[in-house]
Amino acid sequence: MRELLEAVAAGELSVTEAESKLSGYATTEAGRFDAARETRRGVPEAILCDGKIPGEVATLATTAVETTGRALVTRADDEQIQAVRARLAKEHPDANVQVRERANILVAHAVGFSKPELDxxxxxxxxxxxxxxPAGEAVTVAEEMGASTEEIHDVGVASLVRVLDEVETLRDADVLVVAAGREGALPTVIAGLVDTPVIGLPVSNGYGHAGQGKSALLGMLQSCTVLSAVNIDAGFMAGAQAGLIAQAIGSAKE
Known part of the structure; x- marks a missing residue:
């Protein structure tokens, strides 16, 4: 503790950084940021934008970069993204900011930050x-946890030949996240073709009876092939679960 206090007194460490090292979180006017989550759980803390005003998102993102070297901002709209960019440009001008637009997710890395690398x-x-x-969320989270990712798009069961054309690629992966709406059949089909762990990700793009992802979720829960399923549109959860499996596989290969 003395070393931390001396670093703060010398201006080498901010009060926010010191608090995060002592308590595991940093307190801001926008809430508490869990700076120790990745160390404790293996999954980086994310800032969910739903229900937050742009200034709150920007505050939490800046705190994340300051305390962990990275900000992972999910479900962000244009106004929230611009607020984060503006605040980081002011307080961390050298931070690398990238936006995955179709997934509405922003990632910022401080200078010198290095993601883990998993085999x-x-x-x-x-x-x-x-x-x-949600698929883009899963990709981003898995990558931030250190896994390599392989994306396969537009292989719905309405034309099974599209899935069959990708079987070898599917079998090469260590773990699969499969996103589907409507009746949610794709994860079941794929899980019947591979010996890889499959995580079903139901998406709220269906309509009619039991629409908005309900049929997809129920179909995945009722699957006759072995798979697991996360909640509707829970791309972050699917990517994090896949990342944890990837960590175990990577460790086993060492």
């Missing part, structure tokens, strides 16, 4: 273009 590949499969937001 494992996460395949992220989507049935159609409408699955882009």
């Amino acid at each position: 494992a590949t996460v395949g992220v499969v989507s049935a159609g273009t409408s699955d882009a937001i």
Whole structure:
């Protein structure tokens, strides 16, 4: 503790950084940022933009970069993204900011930040273009956890030949996230073709009876092939679960 206090007194460490090292979180006017989550859980903390005003998102993102070297901002709209860019340009002008637009997700890395590197590949499969937001979340989270990713798009079950054309690529992955709406059949089909762990990601792009992802979720839960399923549109959760599996596989290969 003395070393931390001396670093703060010398101007080498901010009060926010010191708090995060002592307590595991940093307190801001926008809430507490869990700076120790990745160390504790293996999954980086994310800033969910739903329900937050742009200034709150920007505050939390800046705090994330300051305390962990990285900000992972999900479900962000244009105004929130611009607020984060502006605040980081002012307080961390050298930070590298990237936006995955179709997934509405922003990632910022401080200078010198290095992601972990895993000897494992996460395949992220989507049935159609409408699955882009949660599928993109899964890709980004898995990559930030250190896994390599392989994306396979537009292979819905309405034309099974599209899936069959990708079987070898699917089998090469260490773990698969499969996003689908409507009746959610794609994860079941793929899980019957591979010996890879499959995580079903139901998407709220269906309509009619039990629409908005309900049929997709129920179909995945009722699958006759072995797979697991996350909640509707829970791309972050699917990517994090895949990342944890990738960490275990990577460690086993060492």
